[in-house]
Amino acid sequence: MSEQNRTENTDRRDFLKVSAGMAGLAVAPGVLLYGISAHGRAPDEPASAKVRWGMLIDTSKCADGCDECTTACASENGLSGATGPQDSQWIRKMHIKNLQTGAEHNVPMLCQHCENPPCVDVCPTGASMKRADGIVLVDRHICIGCRYCMMACPYKARSFVHEPLAEQNPEVPRGKGCVESCTFCVQRVDRDETPACVEACNKDGHMAIQFGDLNDPDSAIAKAMKAYATTEVRADLGLNTGVRYQGI
Amino acid sequence: MASLRDKLRALALIGALAGLAMAPAMAGQATPAKGKGDKCVEDTDYMRRNHMELLKHHRDKTMHQGIRTTRHSLKGCVECHASAKTGSVAASKDDFCAACHAYAAVKVDCWDCHATKPKAAQAAVPGLSALQSGGQTQ
Numbered sequence: 001m002s003e004q005n006r007t008e009n010t011d012r013r014d015f016l017k018v019s020a021g022m023a024g025l026a027v028a029p030g031v032l033l034y035g036i037s038a039h040g041r042a043p044d045e046p047a048s049a050k051v052r053w054g055m056l057i058d059t060s061k062c063a064d065g066c067d068e069c070t071t072a073c074a075s076e077n078g079l080s081g082a083t084g085p086q087d088s089q090w091i092r093k094m095h096i097k098n099l100q101t102g103a104e105h106n107v108p109m110l111c112q113h114c115e116n117p118p119c120v121d122v123c124p125t126g127a128s129m130k131r132a133d134g135i136v137l138v139d140r141h142i143c144i145g146c147r148y149c150m151m152a153c154p155y156k157a158r159s160f161v162h163e164p165l166a167e168q169n170p171e172v173p174r175g176k177g178c179v180e181s182c183t184f185c186v187q188r189v190d191r192d193e194t195p196a197c198v199e200a201c202n203k204d205g206h207m208a209i210q211f212g213d214l215n216d217p218d219s220a221i222a223k224a225m226k227a228y229a230t231t232e233v234r235a236d237l238g239l240n241t242g243v244r245y246q247g248i
Numbered sequence: 249m250a251s252l253r254d255k256l257r258a259l260a261l262i263g264a265l266a267g268l269a270m271a272p273a274m275a276g277q278a279t280p281a282k283g284k285g286d287k288c289v290e291d292t293d294y295m296r297r298n299h300m301e302l303l304k305h306h307r308d309k310t311m312h313q314g315i316r317t318t319r320h321s322l323k324g325c326v327e328c329h330a331s332a333k334t335g336s337v338a339a340s341k342d343d344f345c346a347a348c349h350a351y352a353a354v355k356v357d358c359w360d361c362h363a364t365k366p367k368a369a370q371a372a373v374p375g376l377s378a379l380q381s382g383g384q385t386q
Contacts, residue, residue, distance in 0.1 A: 046313035131314060139311050140361055168363045170323050175361030190314050 040192045052134040052242065053113070053184055054214040055198070056221050056230060059247040061208035062106035067093065069108055069209065072200030076185060078169040088159035088174075090182040091197055096248070105248050108197070108209070111136060111157040111182035112233065113242035119149035119158065128179075134214075134242050135184050145177040154234050157181045184211075214242065280347040283328040289319050296348075299325075322358065327366040336364040 041048070073091045074081035083089060091110040097103070113136045119128040120136065127143035130136050138149075138158075150158045158181040165175050171187040174180055185195035193199070198211045212221035224230075230244040288295050290302070306320040318324045329337050329344035337345040338359050345364075349356055 043316045043318070046309075046315055129312065131312065133314070137311070141307060141311070164360070167365075168361065170326065170363040170365075170367045173361040173363070178361070186314070187316075190316050 043190075047131050047133040047135075047190075049132040050215060052115075052214045053189060054134070054212065054221060054242040054244065055110075055113075055184070055195075056210040056224055057108055057243065057245050058208050058210075059105040059107055059245055061206050061247075062093075062108060063206055063208075064106065066204065066206065068200040068204045068206070069093065069197035072196040073182075076169070076188075076196035077172045077183075078165075078167070078174065086160075086162045088161060088180060090157075090159070090180070107245065107248060109155060109157070109233075110197075110243065111153075111184075112155050112239070113182075113184060115240035115242070117239065118152040118154065118237075122148045122152040124148065131186075135186055135189070136181075137183055137186065138179055138181065140173065140175065140178040140180070143178040145179065147179060149179055153181075154237060154239075280344045281329070281331045281342065283344070285328050288328075289324070322362055323366075326362075326364065330364075330366050335366075338364045 070089075070091055070093055071081060073079065077090060079088050079090065083092075091108055094107045094109050096105050096107055113134055115130075115134065117128070117130055117136050120130055122128075124146060125142045125144055127139045127141075128136070128149045129139060145160065147160055150156075150160060158179050160179050161174060161176050163176060168174055172183075185193075185197075188195060194202075194211045198209045201207065201209045210221045210224060212219040214222055214225070216222055217226075224246075225244060228246055230246050231248050232239075232241050232244055290298075295302075302320040303322055303325075306317075307322070309315040310321070326337050331337070331340075331343045334340050334343055337343050339346075341347065341350055343364075345356070345358075
């Protein structure tokens with residue numbers, strides 16, 4: 001083999017190495033894009049009503065004995081993780097059984113982020129509010145802790161903080177005397193990440209929870225909701241929930 | 249009469265001098281710790297008088313509209329002004345927020361809900377770093 005050929009071979013090897021490197025680099029942004037919506041907005045841009053954030057939970061993929069979503073929620077939002085009557089629970093994993101057929105399902109229950117939220121209707125101070133992009137929140141600065149919203153919510157999604165707290169997550173301020181509930185991890189959504197429970201469920205390989213923009217016909221969640229029969233819990237109330245279930 | 253007026257004038261002068269002498273001592277009581285950066289996001293004089301307005305304005309925009317600029321965010325204040333000793337802005341009476349607020353006798357309830365310490369430095373997302381290093385070694 002001539003000197004020239006060897007040089008060519010080396011070049012080809014280098015070329016292959018570089019190509020493989022480029023492929024690796026190309027995959028990384030692709031994987032990152034998985035969690036990024038097409039609605040990335042600048043920090044100074046307000047949330048837009050063109051977007052409506054929603055969640056689709058496939059109960060058939062929600063595994064027995066798994067608590068990834070609830071623990072991820074607790075660690076992201078600084079909850080204790082305890083499930084006593086006075087402990088905050090933003091997402092609860094319920095087990096339901098149809099007594100007639102014997103069919104059993106795991107149903108993660110959280111704030112349903114209704115389009116017409118009863119909690120917002122009854123709030124006397126305006127602390128319960130719905131953001132333009134459909135996320136229902138409590139403004140703790142004006143919450144007086146009357147708990148009227150807790151009584152109005154048909155999903156038992158809200159909790160009240162009874163004791164003083166310390167060492168909160170700087171991104172999730174919470175304290176005694178206020179009502180609170182799932183925020184769809186609004187601090188994460190605002191930087192184009194998915195809620196902690198969704199990330200944990202996907203990371204664990206269950207893929208039971210999808211999160212995305214219901215108004216975008218090209219989003220995975222909108223496509224899934226078009227393709228499969230999905231259920232709104234207490235659809236009879238006409239609240240048009242942002243959280244939908246599949247398999248119940 | 250003249251002597252009385254002189255005495256009064258002298259008394260007033262003494263009073264004024266005493267006031268002047270005390271002023272630095274009083275001002276010296278509130279000496280908040282220095283922040284991390286070279287200077288604050290606004291002039292110090294402006295911040296002393298108006299920080300509460302900036303924070304309130306920013307909090308409403310963040311809460312209701314999801315605007316998350318960092319210039320006037322409380323989280324930004326805490327990150328820069330947390331003291332080296334306690335790592336907090338309000339854990340001891342010498343910490344940044346507590347020092348002035350104790351001096352001015354203005355009670356704030358920010359810290360009932362908000363963290364007084366910056367978020368502990370977190371490791372990068374494991375999956376992400378593995379991917380990136382994988383891409384580089386190829």
